[in-house]
Amino acid sequence: MRIVWFLLEKEVRQLLRNRTLLALLLVAPIAELLLLSFAANYEIKNLTLVVVDQDHSPAARRLLNQFQYTPYFRLVQLRPTSQAAEQDLLSGRADLVLVIPPRFERDLVRGGHAQVQLLVNALDNVKAGLASAYATGIVQGYQGEERPATVQAALAAPSGLEVVPAYWYNPLLNYKTFMVPGILVEIISLVVMLVATLNIVREKEIGTIEQLNVTPIRKWQFILGKLLPFWAAGLYQFTIGLLLARFLFHVPMVGSVLLLYGIMAVFLLVPLGLGLLISSVSRTQQQALFVAFFFIFIFILLSGLFTPTEYMPAWARTLDWLNPLLYIIDIARRILLKGSTLRDVLRPVLVLLGMAVAVNALAVWRYRKTSG
Structure with missing residues (x-):
């Protein structure tokens, strides 16, 4: 040694x-x-959002507010038609397009559920997957908040199990x-x-x-x-x-x-x-x-x-x-x-x-x- x-x-x-x-x-x-x-960073924020609102109802505006008041999305444009919004996806000005169809509020009030369309720029599959997951979570959360506001939806809502995840080691x-x-x-x-x-x-x-x-x-x-x-x-x-x-x-x-x-x-x-x-x-x-x-x-x-x-x-x-x-x-x-x-x-x-x-x-x- x-x-x-x-x-x-x-x-x-x-x-x-x-x-x-x-x-x-x-x-x-x-x-x-x-x-x-x-x-x-696996956490993506400020994704560019283009919205096509074909309903122009209070329910549609509340849904839009859900996207605006989150750090994950940044509203850059309101478009009158889906074709115009698709051009934003094509040019790279939008990461995600939210299409709110006509009679959105009526379907939500009468049937307790409504549909929206999400168009995602999947050129980057990782960012596309996260954008879709964020948007889906916001829409589902909004629908859960809106349904009890209607009598028919409250009566039709089935009693079920509530899942509360517990994140161990990285809460x-x-x-x-x-x-x-x-x-x-x-x-x-x-x-x-x-x-x-x-x-x-x-x-x-x-x-x-x-x-x-x-x-x-x-x-x-x-x-x-x-x-x-x-x-x-x-x-x-x-x-x-x-x-x-x-x-x-x-x-x-x-x-x-x-x-x-x-x-x-x-x-x-x-x-x-x-x-x-x-x-x-x-x-x-x-x-x-x-x-x-x-x-x-x-x-x-x-x-x-x-x-x-x-x-x-x-x-x-x-x-x-x-x-x-x-x-x-x-x-x-x-x-x-x-x-x-x-x-x-x-x-x-x-x-x-x-x-x-x-x-x-x-x-x-x-x-x-x-x-x-």
Whole structure:
């Protein structure tokens, strides 16, 4: 370990002299966490709304007020016909068109129910789905409020069950509560893997690797000396990220933070080991970056951070078994939001531990103390 300590001292001095790399390692992840946590927003507001009111009744105006007094929609135009409103959809001036048909109030009073038409711009399917869900909820809520106002509707209303949902672990349905833990571990893994990927291959390009190769340093000592500084930097990033998550984004921390630290310490060995493995087999930094980005894109896209893994094809779910981000994102959310214990997350922790041992053993085995 005395030899490892000398290697650590060398790596730290090199890191302190490289101000750009130091900023990338210590400052960039925090800035990215702040940026992505506000940008990756599942809550869409100010959707542009065009209304075609063919009834012009008090009931129609009350329905229109329901849309105007919500932050999700912004009324931009009243059109006389559906054809004119469709042109707004075609030109992109409207996200949603609400068509209130003739005799809307009469049908609502006499029959207890009426129909309206929603035309949704589905060019962006995510925004279209949310716009349709928001609008449908407003219309259904309005109909429930209007029906008791009529005698016939009150008599015809069947007695039934009232469903009151209880949202556990995220009662306010705040998207930051769900996204911030996943974004935090994703950014940290991305940065430490990129930095580790460039480490050994940079020594090759500037020629200092030859001096290390002729020294009596064993391969495991060399890899460990390369790994530990960035491992400590990753834990520093995780500490700052947790503080921001708690005091800026108000993410609840129900479970044990110390347990999450221990699991994060194991997880960081996976991207670091993979980065050192790529760096040891690459000849240039450009080649190493291309290989690293290949793995990074696959890990992020299949991690379940933006798309639930349950809706992926069977082959993608099978491939996801080798995705370390999938396990650590799930672990972070379960510990912070649900208060899960080690027993609850033991299986993914063991998988991460196996990955860490495997990739670092490969990095040690593949490193050659030769110039060929």
